[in-house]
Amino acid sequence: MPLTDLIPAGLVVGLAALIAITWTLARRAITRIETRFPPKAEFITVDGVRLHVRQTGPKTGPAVLVLHGAASNLEEPHLALADTFTGERVIWLDRPGLGWSDRPDGLWSPQREAALIARLLETIETGPVTVIGHSWGGAIALRLAMDHPDQVESVVLIAPALSAWIGDAAWFNTASFWPVxxxxxTHFIVPLMGEGQARSGAVSAFHPEPVPDNYLENSALPLLLRPSTWRANARDMMEVNHHLETQEDRYEDTHQPTAIINARADTVLWAHRHGGMVSQRMPRASLHWVSGAGHNLHHHHPAIILEAVHKVREQARNTAGNTAMTGPAA
Structure with missing residues (x-):
């Protein structure tokens, strides 16, 4: 007997109506998110990929590139650092696939991301930059420094994720790719219910420090709740251990001056295993602990980040100056 003969026609009609209504509500939720958080920077197309980029400060001079972490966008670090970095030339980037930046088709990796970012830096003619990376953005920052050393003169890492085996991906990241x-x-639950989870996630990211007022709104974090953005981030998090295992053996070969800024009370990742242990393996890394701070320490301690930028930049230039005076080794 066909299955349709066993299901009352009224139930089929009711289920179809429920799906249609839910689909409409989810589409409206996505439209509201995009209306609330429209792109506020310029779009630059690099190798056929449209990237959302904000450039602030002087038009010339040494540049700082800021790479946000997972589940985020350029507005998040801009909210934290923009006022403190007013005198700096800064490039704020929606990392590919997040915020308003596109992500190319095919398998994605820190290597591909670093290559695309390097091409962006060439396109806007920044010269060698100081790259700031927060959390997962720290892993991308180091990949950029390792793969494209001529374009990175120094590095500042904020609560970075650097070592493999940081734990399994959250179940909802993996489940986002299951059939049915x-x-x-991605199309129903996240757009309709995701903001509540985002708020609780923010509390964890800032603990033990307070979440800034109107943080979700001012950082445009709900942009993550759009299906394509959610899937891009979920894919990154599903494969985070593989990506870090692939690159962490190369950290000893990173010769740019690097400041790693860790939060002692970080509840998102084990800071000692990441920034702490990795700093011991990098020939020109310094480690700084911020007491009483959480994973999103850049919001409550922006001056520490700016000071670190100035220090690693000076170290890089002193090295360049010494090399110029002494010439190449015999």
Whole structure:
């Protein structure tokens, strides 16, 4: 007997109506998110990929590139650092696939991301930059420094994720790619219910410090709740251990001056295993602990980040000056 003969026609009609209503509500939620948080910077196309980029400060001079962490966008670090960095030439980037930046098709990796960012720096003619990376953005920052050393003169890492085996991906990241359940999560559940989870996630990211007023709104974090953005971030987090295992053996070969700024009370990752242990393996890294701070320490301690930028930049230039005076080794 056909299955349709066993299901009352009224139930089929009711289920179809429920799906249609839910789909409409989810589409409206996505439209509201994009209306609330429109792109506020310029779009630059690099190798056929449209990237959302904000440039602030002087038009010339040494540049700082800021790479946000997972589940985020350029507005998050801009909210934290913009006022403190008013005198600096800064490039704020929506990392590919997040915020308003596109991500190319195919398998994505820190290597591909670093290559695309390097091409962006060439396109806007920044010269060698100081790159700031927060959390997962720290891993991308180091990949950029390792793969494209001529374009990175120094590095500042804020609560970085650097070592493999940091734990399994959250179940909802993996489940976002399951048959049936995956589309249900990405197209219905996340757009309709995700903001509540985002708020609780922010509390964890800032603990033990307070979440700034109107943080979700001012940082445009709900942009993550759009299906394509959610899937891009979920894919990154599903493969984070593999990506870090692939690159962490190369950290000893990173010769740019690097400041690693860790929070002693970080509840998002084990800071000693990441910034702490990695700093011991990098020939020109210095480690700084911020007491009483959480994973998003850049919001409450922006002056520490700016001071670190000035120090690593000076170290890089002193090295360049010494090399110029002494010439190449015999």
């Amino acid at each position: 359940l995956g589309p249900l999560i």
